[in-house]
Amino acid sequence: MDPARKRTVRLVVALTAALFLATFLVYTSFSAGSQARTPTQLLRDAQPGRSYQLTGKVVPGSIRQAGETLDFRVRDRTGNTAASVPVAYTGTVPDPFRAGREVIVTVHKRGGGFVGERDSLQTKCPSKFKAARDGA
Amino acid sequence: MATVGRALLILALAISVYGIVASLYGARRGDRRFVDSGRRAVYVLFGVVALAFGLLEAAFLRTDLSFALVADHSASTLSTFYRATALWSSQEGSLLLWLFLLAGWSSLALLLTRHRLRAIAPYATAVLLGFGAFFSFLVVFLASPFETLARVPAEGAGLNPLLRHWAMMVHPPALYSGYTLIAVPFAFAIGALVTRRAGAEWIGATRRFALGAWLALGVGILLGALWSYTELGWGGYWAWDAVENAALLPWLTATAFIHSGMIQERRGMLKVWNASLILATGVLAIIGTFLVRSGILSSIHAFVEPGALLRWLFVGLIVVMIAGSVGLVLSRRDALRTEHRIDSLLSREAFFLFQNVVLVGLVFVIFWGTFFPLISEAVTGTKSSVGPPWFSRYVGPLALVLVALIGIGPLIPWRRASAGVLRRQLAVPLAGGVATALVLLLAVPVTRGKPLALLMFALCAVVVVGVGQELWRGARARAAMSGESPPVALVALVRRNRRRYGGYLVHLGVAVLLIGVAASSAFATVQEVRLRPGGRATVNGYTFTYVRATSRLRADELAYGAVVDVRRDGRHVTTLRPAKGWYSSAGGSLADGAIGRWFDGEPESAIGVKPGLRRDLWTAVEPDTSAIRPVIARADRRFSALMRRFGPVFATAAPAAQRRLVSGIEAGVRTAVQRISARYVASSPPAIFRILISPLVTWIWLGALVVFLGALVALWPPPAAVRRRAPARYRARLAQDLAARVD
Amino acid sequence: MPAVELVIVILVVGAVAFVLSAPLRRAPAAADDDRDAARGEIDELEVARDAKYREIRDAELDYRTGKLSEADWRALDAGLRAEAIEILRALDRAAGRSGTA
Numbered sequence: 006m007d008p009a010r011k012r013t014v015r016l017v018v019a020l021t022a023a024l025f026l027a028t029f030l031v032y033t034s035f036s037a038g039s040q041a042r043t044p045t046q047l048l049r050d051a052q053p054g055r056s057y058q059l060t061g062k063v064v065p066g067s068i069r070q071a072g073e074t075l076d077f078r079v080r081d082r083t084g085n086t087a088a089s090v091p092v093a094y095t096g097t098v099p100d101p102f103r104a105g106r107e108v109i110v111t112v113h114k115r116g117g118g119f120v121g122e123r124d125s126l127q128t129k130c131p132s133k134f135k136a137a138r139d140g141a
Numbered sequence: 142m143a144t145v146g147r148a149l150l151i152l153a154l155a156i157s158v159y160g161i162v163a164s165l166y167g168a169r170r171g172d173r174r175f176v177d178s179g180r181r182a183v184y185v186l187f188g189v190v191a192l193a194f195g196l197l198e199a200a201f202l203r204t205d206l207s208f209a210l211v212a213d214h215s216a217s218t219l220s221t222f223y224r225a226t227a228l229w230s231s232q233e234g235s236l237l238l239w240l241f242l243l244a245g246w247s248s249l250a251l252l253l254t255r256h257r258l259r260a261i262a263p264y265a266t267a268v269l270l271g272f273g274a275f276f277s278f279l280v281v282f283l284a285s286p287f288e289t290l291a292r293v294p295a296e297g298a299g300l301n302p303l304l305r306h307w308a309m310m311v312h313p314p315a316l317y318s319g320y321t322l323i324a325v326p327f328a329f330a331i332g333a334l335v336t337r338r339a340g341a342e343w344i345g346a347t348r349r350f351a352l353g354a355w356l357a358l359g360v361g362i363l364l365g366a367l368w369s370y371t372e373l374g375w376g377g378y379w380a381w382d383a384v385e386n387a388a389l390l391p392w393l394t395a396t397a398f399i400h401s402g403m404i405q406e407r408r409g410m411l412k413v414w415n416a417s418l419i420l421a422t423g424v425l426a427i428i429g430t431f432l433v434r435s436g437i438l439s440s441i442h443a444f445v446e447p448g449a450l451l452r453w454l455f456v457g458l459i460v461v462m463i464a465g466s467v468g469l470v471l472s473r474r475d476a477l478r479t480e481h482r483i484d485s486l487l488s489r490e491a492f493f494l495f496q497n498v499v500l501v502g503l504v505f506v507i508f509w510g511t512f513f514p515l516i517s518e519a520v521t522g523t524k525s526s527v528g529p530p531w532f533s534r535y536v537g538p539l540a541l542v543l544v545a546l547i548g549i550g551p552l553i554p555w556r557r558a559s560a561g562v563l564r565r566q567l568a569v570p571l572a573g574g575v576a577t578a579l580v581l582l583l584a585v586p587v588t589r590g591k592p593l594a595l596l597m598f599a600l601c602a603v604v605v606v607g608v609g610q611e612l613w614r615g616a617r618a619r620a621a622m623s624g625e626s627p628p629v630a631l632v633a634l635v636r637r638n639r640r641r642y643g644g645y646l647v648h649l650g651v652a653v654l655l656i657g658v659a660a661s662s663a664f665a666t667v668q669e670v671r672l673r674p675g676g677r678a679t680v681n682g683y684t685f686t687y688v689r690a691t692s693r694l695r696a697d698e699l700a701y702g703a704v705v706d707v708r709r710d711g712r713h714v715t716t717l718r719p720a721k722g723w724y725s726s727a728g729g730s731l732a733d734g735a736i737g738r739w740f741d742g743e744p745e746s747a748i749g750v751k752p753g754l755r756r757d758l759w760t761a762v763e764p765d766t767s768a769i770r771p772v773i774a775r776a777d778r779r780f781s782a783l784m785r786r787f788g789p790v791f792a793t794a795a796p797a798a799q800r801r802l803v804s805g806i807e808a809g810v811r812t813a814v815q816r817i818s819a820r821y822v823a824s825s826p827p828a829i830f831r832i833l834i835s836p837l838v839t840w841i842w843l844g845a846l847v848v849f850l851g852a853l854v855a856l857w858p859p860p861a862a863v864r865r866r867a868p869a870r871y872r873a874r875l876a877q878d879l880a881a882r883v884d
Numbered sequence: 885m886p887a888v889e890l891v892i893v894i895l896v897v898g899a900v901a902f903v904l905s906a907p908l909r910r911a912p913a914a915a916d917d918d919r920d921a922a923r924g925e926i927d928e929l930e931v932a933r934d935a936k937y938r939e940i941r942d943a944e945l946d947y948r949t950g951k952l953s954e955a956d957w958r959a960l961d962a963g964l965r966a967e968a969i970e971i972l973r974a975l976d977r978a979a980g981r982s983g984t985a
Contacts, residue, residue: 023502027505030535031509034513034527034531035517035520035521035525037527038517038526039526040524041523041525041526069767070767072671073671096669097761099374099375100372100374100744101303124375144893145889145893148889148893149896152900156904159904172912174910174912175908177907178908181904181906184903185900189896189900192896257927258927260924338924340928340931341931342927342928342931406935407935407939554946554951555939555942558951559956562952566950566951615945618948618949622948638941638945641945875965875968875969875972879937879940879941
């Protein structure tokens with residue numbers, strides 16, 4: 006085989022392999038990804054057995070520690086702030102977690118409430134304390 | 142002085158725009174005077190921005206609360222170190238820091254290359270000043286760091302307690318130095334493409350800056366990991382968080398560029414590839430800045446919710462950069478034609494190329510995962526995200542291939558390796574890898590269940606043995622030639638070949654680091670237990686006993702902690718003191734009650750950790766304060782009643798009496814908080830402990846130190862080259878030049 | 885704006901204008917273009933020379949550490965040296981043209 010032809014063959018093989026891998030990657034990301042939902046959306050159409058990424062704000066006054074379980078309610082970040090969903094969570098609570106903070110937690114439906122996956126709770130890091138100054 | 146600061150930034154914007162115009166005009170007309178003026182614009186930009194930066198820094202140091210930025214992000218109670226560094230915990234301050242570092246590094250680059258790259262430099266200057274203009278525009282019109290307050294508050298809001306960690310204060314300047322240093326090779330690549338001088342020259346001249354960017358980004362990434370491990374209270378150092386990934390992506394493409402640039406320098410190959418790599422690195426650096434500063438992806442670190450305009454400006458810049466890069470590379474294909482072909486698949490060049498492909502694959506995987514929420518929203522309409530397991534599934538195997546390449550690549554000669562050479566070069570390192578695997582299998586039974594981790598250890602051993610073999614053979618050869626003793630020969634060898642041996646040192650460090658990563662992610666044990674004082678939990682053969690509760694009240698922080706005794710086989714190992722603190726000034730308000738606010742401040746975990754070469758014993762504690770909550774509420778009610786009674790008295794009192802009264806009340810509140818705390822400690826309260834036993838975590842930090850040391854060796858400038866200008870007989874001159882050379 | 889601040893800003897603007905305009909106050913050099921072209925060529929050749937030197941030294945190190953057989957190294961080295969001499973010749977020619985040598 007002459008070298009130019011050999012190079013072309015190599016290139017085609019490499020590109021095919023890359024394409025195949027990329028397709029696989031794209032496929033797994035869509036099947037493994039968990040969907041981000043707001044509390045309002047979860048209240049409307051959550052199905053048992055599926056996991057969702059719940060994003061919203063912790064309702065002030067709703068945090069209760071019961072043994073190892075932490076119970077709190079999450080409401081929408083904006084818009085409908087009246088509706089909230091209860092979450093029962095075990096595992097590490099990140100430092101910035103507190104009432105009014107924005108959180109992301111992986112949950113699945115159990116009974117009327119939602120159970121948070123262990124160690125899946127994330128809290129947005131507030132680098133601004135403007136609210137504190139304005140409020141004080 | 143805030144007005145001066147604002148004026149300086151407007152001046153910076155004007156200088157940038159002038160410099161762009163002057164450089165381009167000078168380059169087009171072939172008029173050096175304008176080109177020189179354009180270069181001076183960069184130096185002057187640095188001077189002006191440094192002045193503005195100094196003004197702001199001074200305001201932070203003396204806590205001038207008339208500056209909104211100081212009032213929002215600092216407080217007089219902070220230590221000098223945190224007051225100085227609180228500047229870049231803000232959006233506005235960060236952007237100013239970016240501009241400052243960009244101007245500084247660009248000035249250095251243009252100063253060092255002022256007698257070289259004359260055709261390319263004006264365009265590079267224009268590109269660098271383009272970034273300067275963009276960031277000046279942001280700090281002038283959208284995020285001014287010099288806003289002032291009409292009503293000066295009595296005290297600043299303070300620095301987020303989570304950020305009060307030395308690593309987090311050094312992390313932003315390191316990261317931004319990396320991002321801005323990348324702008325230098327990026328700009329010169331653009332210049333090289335525009336002028337169709339896409340040879341080895343621009344790569345050689347900006348190599349140090351690419352390496353410096355790589356080093357600075359690496360330091361930034363590592364400090365972020367260290368902070369996460371010691372500060373966030375979950376015990377991990379990497380979470381595939383969007384912001385972490387944003388820094389890793391340009392670091393990976395820069396790694397690829399540093400390697401493949403060598404091929405272009407030597408053999409004039411891969412010009413399109415190199416230009417694309419550095420252009421992609423530049424784009425990824427801006428995307429990284431954008432991600433952190435725009436909050437477009439949900440992340441624990443995405444700090445801010447800025448106006449939509451800032452987002453669109455960034456998106457516009459990124460689109461212009463991508464479109465410009467692609468257009469330039471396509472239109473300059475003729476100037477990018479390769480001078481050689483790869484001779485053999487068993488050559489250094491080919492291994493560099495494989496390594497590049499793997500790195501780009503990694504970049505693609507991480508990029509896809511990071512931006513998946515946006516991609517899925519665009520495709521399916523709902524935001525989805527992929528977690529750490531998805532990343533690990535791809536990054537793990539790719540990392541294994543990469544380590545194999547790191548191990549074998551440097552042992553293979555350029556151009557072509559013969560079978561005999563391969564045998565001689567690979568026998569010992571491969572044997573070392575196999576031996577390591579066998580020893581681990583026999584001596585450390587847990588490795589039997591984790592084939593991937595075992596493979597990683599074996600491959601890292603190949604790297605380490607390979608580097609050792611290179612050093613040994615090099616030193617032996619030099620000692621034989623020069624008659625020096627082997628240690629002297631080794632030092633001389635490294636000194637005369639800094640790039641090569643600095644690189645080997647980096648490889649060694651990466652191997653050590655990856656051993657730490659593989660061991661700690663495969664064999665860590667995490668357990669959460671709820672204990673009362675006296676209670677104990679056994680994790681991995683270590684017995685953790687919750688001895689007693691502790692409490693501590695500082696000026697602005699209340700902390701409840703635990704004394705934890707750790708024993709193994711009955712023998713005392715260490716005593717850990719994890720705690721959880723609440724910073725009252727940072728979040729508590731009087732609405733929570735004068736006493737209750739101490740218990741609802743901004744939380745911050747102080748972990749208790751015993752680091753070790755073999756394993757880290759790590760604990761965090763979550764005290765259960767539910768039992769004292771009623772006590773706090775009662776105290777608050779009593780306090781309010783007292784206040785109501787004293788209110789009328791206070792209003793009519795003389796100012797001096799008022800001040801006495803206020804300090805009396807403050808002291809009373811502190812006493813009440815201390816009493817409640819004493820009650821908490823005495824009640825032998827339950828607490829939730831997170832216990833983590835993580836093997837070889839320390840190796841990550843040690844390996845990183847070796848990596849940085851190696852990068853410094855490779856970066857260190859050689860002594861000024863001996864210059865010879867008189868024409869002489871070429872052969873003699875060549876021999877002489879070679880003898881005097883240091884790389 | 886208080887007087888002090890105004891004075892500071894005016895001083896800074898003045899200094900900036902002075903520094904930036906210094907090269908423009910120079911008389912234009914007529915031969916800029918040609919000299920630059922020659923200089924650019926020299927720069928490129930110098931980079932090529934340095935890269936070639938590095939290749940020669942690396943090849944020798946590779947031979948000494950066993951990555952190249954002696955025969956391979958001798959052939960490679962001779963070729964690289966010939967290429968380096970070619971570059972040195974071109975460098976001298978270019979230097980002669982630009983009149984800077």
